[in-house]
Amino acid sequence: xxxxxxxxxxxxxxxxxxxxxxxxxxxxxxxxxxxxxxxxxxxxxxxxxxxxxxxxxxxxxxxxxxxxxxxxxxxxxxxxxxxxxxxxxxxxxxxxxxxxxxxxxxxxxxxxxxxxxxxxxxxxxxxxxxxxxxxxxxxxxxxxxxxxxxxxxxxxxxxxxxxxxxxxxxxxxxxxxxxxxxxxxxxxxxxxxxxxxxxxxxxxxxxxxxxxxxxxxxxxxxxxxxxxxxxxxxxxxxxxxxxxxxxxxxxxxxxxxxxxxxxxxxxxxxxxxxxxxxxxxxxxxxxxxxxxxxxxxxxxxxxxxxxxxxxxxxxxxxxxxxxxxxxxxxxxxxxxxxxxxxxxxxxxxxxxxxxxxxxxxxxxxxxxxxxxxxxxxxxxxxxxxxxxxxxxxxxxxxxxxxxxxxxxxxxxxxxxxxxxxxxxxxxxxxxxxxxxxxxxxxxxxxxxxxxxxxxxxxxxxxxxxxxxxxxxxxxxxxxxxxxxxxxxxxxxxxxxxxxxxxxxxxxxxxxxxxxxxxxxxxxxxxxxxxxxxxxxxxxxxxxxxxxxxxxxxxxxxxxxxxxxxxxxxxxxxxxxxxxxxxxxxxxxxxxxxxxxxxxxxxxxx
Numbered sequence: 001x002x003x004x005x006x007x008x009x010x011x012x013x014x015x016x017x018x019x020x021x022x023x024x025x026x027x028x029x030x031x032x033x034x035x036x037x038x039x040x041x042x043x044x045x046x047x048x049x050x051x052x053x054x055x056x057x058x059x060x061x062x063x064x065x066x067x068x069x070x071x072x073x074x075x076x077x078x079x080x081x082x083x084x085x086x087x088x089x090x091x092x093x094x095x096x097x098x099x100x101x102x103x104x105x106x107x108x109x110x111x112x113x114x115x116x117x118x119x120x121x122x123x124x125x126x127x128x129x130x131x132x133x134x135x136x137x138x139x140x141x142x143x144x145x146x147x148x149x150x151x152x153x154x155x156x157x158x159x160x161x162x163x164x165x166x167x168x169x170x171x172x173x174x175x176x177x178x179x180x181x182x183x184x185x186x187x188x189x190x191x192x193x194x195x196x197x198x199x200x201x202x203x204x205x206x207x208x209x210x211x212x213x214x215x216x217x218x219x220x221x222x223x224x225x226x227x228x229x230x231x232x233x234x235x236x237x238x239x240x241x242x243x244x245x246x247x248x249x250x251x252x253x254x255x256x257x258x259x260x261x262x263x264x265x266x267x268x269x270x271x272x273x274x275x276x277x278x279x280x281x282x283x284x285x286x287x288x289x290x291x292x293x294x295x296x297x298x299x300x301x302x303x304x305x306x307x308x309x310x311x312x313x314x315x316x317x318x319x320x321x322x323x324x325x326x327x328x329x330x331x332x333x334x335x336x337x338x339x340x341x342x343x344x345x346x347x348x349x350x351x352x353x354x355x356x357x358x359x360x361x362x363x364x365x366x367x368x369x370x371x372x373x374x375x376x377x378x379x380x381x382x383x384x385x386x387x388x389x390x391x392x393x394x395x396x397x398x399x400x401x402x403x404x405x406x407x408x409x410x411x412x413x414x415x416x417x418x419x420x421x422x423x424x425x426x427x428x429x430x431x432x433x434x435x436x437x438x439x440x441x442x443x444x445x446x447x448x449x450x451x452x453x454x455x456x457x458x459x460x461x462x463x464x465x466x467x468x469x470x471x472x473x474x475x476x477x478x479x480x481x482x483x484x485x486x487x488x489x490x491x492x493x494x495x496x497x498x499x500x501x502x503x504x505x506x507x508x509x510x511x512x513x514x515x516x517x518x519x520x521x522x523x524x525x526x527x528x529x530x531x532x533x534x535x536x537x538x539x540x541x542x543x544x545x546x547x548x549x550x551x552x553x554x555x556x557x558x559x560x561x562x563x564x565x566x567x568x569x570x571x572x573x574x575x576x577x578x579x580x581x582x583x584x585x586x587x588x589x590x591x592x593x594x595x596x597x598x599x600x601x602x603x604x605x
Contacts, residue, residue: 038307041300042314044237047244049318051421052293053286054251054325058414061286062330062385064279066339066375069271070331073279077287081323083541084287085316086534087502089527090510091291092312095298096523097513098165098173104521106163164299166432167292174512175505183505184433187292190497191426192475194289195419197494199479201384202415208387209408218479225416226472229423230465236424237297243417248321250410255328257403261393262335269334277548281495284545286326288498290319291506293421296428305524312525337388338374386411427468434464496549503542507535 065073165173167187171180203217210217229236294315301307373388373395390404512518514532 038301038310042310044241044300045297045311045314046318047241047248048237048293048297048421049290049315050248050322051240051244051417052289052425053319053322054247054414054418058251058326058329058385058411061279061282061326062333062337063375063379063383064282065330065334066278066379067272067275068278069269069275069339070334071271072273072276073283073330074327076276076280077283077323077327079541080283080287081319083538084290084319084502086531086538087291087506088294088312088315088319089531090506090535090538091294092308092315092525093523093527094170094174094506094509094513095165095295096303096308096525097518097521098170099163099303100521100523101173101518102163102165164295166295166435167429168432168436170295170509172436174509179505179508183501186497186500186505187429188426188471190494190501191292191422191429192471192478193494193497194422195426195472195475196478198415198419198422199475202412202419203479204384205386205408205411205415208390209405209412215480219476221416221419222472222476222479225419225423226469226476228420229427230468230472233424233427236420240417240420240424243413243420247410247413247417248325250406250413251325251329254403254407254410255325255332257400257406258332258336258389259328261397261400261403262332265336265397270339281545281549281552284499284502284542285495287319287323288502289422290315291502292429293425296425303524308523308525333375333385333389337378337385337392340374340376384411423472426471430467430471431464434460434467496546496553499542499545499549503539503546507539510535 168184171183175183199218199222203214203221206212206221207214207217228239297315298311301311373391375385375388377383378385378388386407390407393400393404510532
């Protein structure tokens with residue numbers, strides 16, 4: 001007994017010394033460390049949300065306000081925020097349900113195969129015997145208030161990555177044949193179009209700051225970001241979070257500085273509620289896209305009520321932050337950059353075009369438009385909104401030239417972060433697709449394990465890498481072929497697919513998740529009935545956006561050859577233009593699908 005008591009005292013002394021040498025072994029310190037890890041996870045969700053949203057609004061949104069002005073834009077933008085917030089609520093519900101379904105399927109398979117004498121999982125011989133206790137903590141059935149529903153929660157100690165859904169696995173669960181393939185194709189096209197736009201805009205920003213040729217910057221920017229996404233995947237999200245914090249701080253400084261300059265400039269803002277549709281489509285893009293990164297950042301939490309609530313709050317907070325910053329940014333840009341400045345845009349100028357001296361007027365209007373730095377000129381030439389802003393600050397307000405440099409640095413960081421974020425989300429989706437492609441049926445677990453050990457891992461990784469290189473190679477090729485198509489690519493492809501995803505696919509997934517087949521499976525944070533009923537106005541909102549986009553595309557295809565005020569013909573063809581106008585008696589003022597179509601002007605008036 002004496003020897004045993006002595007051994008116990010020595011053991012206690014050793015434990016005390018260990019705790020003194022390593023304070024992290026105290027239960028209080030372990031708890032604090034877990035709380036710190038959770039806080040970092042929520043901050044990553046917040047910053048990744050900002051990184052996914054903020055770039056598009058800065059680049060494409062202000063140039064859409066040349067006709068509508070500020071108040072019509074504010075109306076549709078605030079409405080868009082509430083629609084996006086509801087979509088986030090719905091998608092969190094879908095993610096929870098998908099996680100629970102995967103756990104329920106594993107539980108059923110485990111019971112089935114254990115009854116047949118098949119091992120539940122591969123066991124590493126080097127692991128300690130108590131590893132099974134940890135695995136038992138992984139699935140914890142929890143009865144809810146409704147006894148017919150069971151929720152399987154993940155404990156604090158174990159995270160099973162196989163249960164976390166990707167965009168592809170969500171399509172497999174909740175979309176039937178045909179819709180699943182259509183969803184995968186649409187989302188990949190959307191990612192590709194976004195990456196093309198970021199490749200063009202990022203290269204444009206770097207080229208402008210360093211005074212480089214654009215075609216030499218595109219390969220460097222695209223392939224450096226691609227290398228980070230493919231080969232340094234584990235570093236992307238922490239790196240993006242740090243850069244997004246710097247980006248948000250820098251952008252806030254840019255907004256305050258631009259508003260300070262706007263206080264002295266006090267540019268007149270013309271408003272036209274009839275042109276509210278112009279910022280409508282780009283507004284849906286400016287606040288959209290976060291749904292596509294939500295599965296990627298969902299892996300940062302565990303399926304517990306508190307963590308799911310804070311995860312949802314972090315995403316809503318990031319979306320709200322982007323909404324406020326976009327509104328302030330657009331107002332500051334409108335105060336500094338003229339909405340319209342072309343000679344041909346005034347009513348008197350349009351009437352004078354139809355007089356006898358048409359050639360001289362066209363020459364003057366062409367010269368005026370070619371030297372313009374307005375929002376109208378920026379969109380007509382496929383430029384981002386910061387291009388005319390920085391030009392005006394350099395030329396007319398040299399004392400504020402430092403703001404232009406600040407904005408250029410911000411744009412470089414912003415687009416780089418956005419490229420990395422969307423590229424990582426694309427990789428997460430493709431990983432889910434490859435994982436489903438290489439999934440081995442459990443009944444062939446022994447054969448599958450042997451194949452995996454011999455060549456499965458290397459083959460999967462090689463195919464994944466080659467597939468990603470092909471996708472990013474396509475992004476690079478399109479960017480090189482069409483380096484001035486930024487706004488066209490961003491609006492034509494991205495807005496249509498984003499609105500289709502939010503208004504159609506997400507609601508279909510939500511309905512399938514609430515189907516009778518899965519009603520016995522509850523989730524930690526269910527939706528209220530009121531929020532579920534709000535899906536109908538949300539569907540209507542996004543279907544209007546989809547319909548508006550289709551109409552605009554058709555209108556563009558029908559009038560693509562009409563007269564363009566910003567892409568006037570060469571000077572030597574001005575006489576032919578004069579004869580054409582006098583012969584037809586009509587002047588159809590439009591320029592492709594990105595501008596409002598002016599009314600026909602009859603030469604008799």
